[in-house]
Amino acid sequence: MAEEDNLALSVVCERSPGMAVEAASERPPKAGSERARRRTMSRLYAELGALLPNLPPRASTTRIVEEAIACVKELREKTAELEGYSAVAAGRTARDGSAEVVASGKTACFAVQLRAARPGALTRVLEVFQRHGVVVLAATVARNGEDTAVTVTTAAVAPRVLETIKAEIICTA
Numbered sequence: 001m002a003e004e005d006n007l008a009l010s011v012v013c014e015r016s017p018g019m020a021v022e023a024a025s026e027r028p029p030k031a032g033s034e035r036a037r038r039r040t041m042s043r044l045y046a047e048l049g050a051l052l053p054n055l056p057p058r059a060s061t062t063r064i065v066e067e068a069i070a071c072v073k074e075l076r077e078k079t080a081e082l083e084g085y086s087a088v089a090a091g092r093t094a095r096d097g098s099a100e101v102v103a104s105g106k107t108a109c110f111a112v113q114l115r116a117a118r119p120g121a122l123t124r125v126l127e128v129f130q131r132h133g134v135v136v137l138a139a140t141v142a143r144n145g146e147d148t149a150v151t152v153t154t155a156a157v158a159p160r161v162l163e164t165i166k167a168e169i170i171c172t173a
Contacts, residue, residue, distance in 0.1 A: 085167035106156045107137065112169055114148040125150050128168045132161055 049055055049064045052071055059067070114121055122141045129136050135155040142149045157165070 082164075082167065085164075085171055108154050108157045108162060110150075110152045110154070110165070110169065112150040112152075114150070115146065118148075121148050122150055124172045125152060125169055128165055128172060129154060131168075132157075132165055134161070134165065 045061050045064050048068055049057070049059055052064070052067045055064065055067050110125075112121075112125060122139060126136060126139060129152065134157055136152055137155060138151075138153040140151045142151075
């Protein structure tokens with residue numbers, strides 16, 4: 001019995017560590033484990049495809065990966081843009097001004113309070129709406145000493161666009 005253990009140990013010791021790995025990689029995978037791996041990958045591709053907008057339900061794995069890469073790129077760009085707005089808005093103090101948005105039905109109203117009056121405030125605010133292609137129904141400017149209030153009434157705007165416009169107004173006004 002002791003001789004068998006010595007013999008088994010000597011066989012293991014004669015092989016180099018890399019040889020065991022090479023031998024394992026040369027062996028074909030078992031059918032059951034390969035089937036399970038493919039099933040798992042198929043399920044993961046299906047889940048990823050379900051998360052992507054405008055993708056047909058039976059898209060190829062190549063298309064799923066390409067669409068996922070494009071979606072991640074778009075989200076990173078949007079995140080960088082919004083973080084830029086956030087950084088600029090965070091740099092402003094309460095005395096610099098604020099913006100409020102009220103949306104109801106088919107119109108939205110943007111009210112911007114600027115504490116330090118600067119020439120061209122209305123122009124800068126309206127340029128934001130023009131960049132986003134939002135129809136402006138009415139715009140007013142009221143000034144009281146150093147304070148300036150700009151109010152803009154627009155046609156209906158998507159909620160996501162509302163927040164983007166609000167952030168841009170705070171940054172530019």
